[in-house]
Structure formats: structure tokens, C-alpha cells
Amino acid sequence: MGIFDWFSTTDDNSDNNIVVKSTRSKGSGRPMIDITVGDIRKGIATDENGYRNEVVLFLRKNKKDR
Secondary structure, eight states: OOOHHHHOOOOHHHHOOOOOEEEOSSTTOEEEEEHHHHHHHHHHEOTTOOEEEEOOOOOOOOOOOO
């Protein structure tokens, strides 16, 4: 399954189980959050305190093509 397949399928249960990255929230206390495919689709990842973090993807060219 490629990254673009995640945007075309609609199975919400599997989307919330696939962790793409673990990072720190921007909210108070800065708890660790797991960003899932479902979060990327929604554009929001909510931490344990209820703070809603915006999720943005950046696609870049290979270094040798820049």
C-alpha cells in the first residue's frame, strides 16, 4: 500500500491503527501523540488534553533534483 492509497480508501478502523509518526503536541504540557493515517485525512491530531494539532504534509523533490 502506498501513501496515496491511504487517501482513496475509506476504511476508518484501519486508518486509526496505522501510526505514521510519534511527535510532541503543541498544547500545554507537550504530551507525546501518535499521528495516524486517520489524523492525516482529517488534518487534525488531538492530544490527551484535548488540544487539536493541525497536521500538514509537505512533499519534496529528491535532493539531487532540487
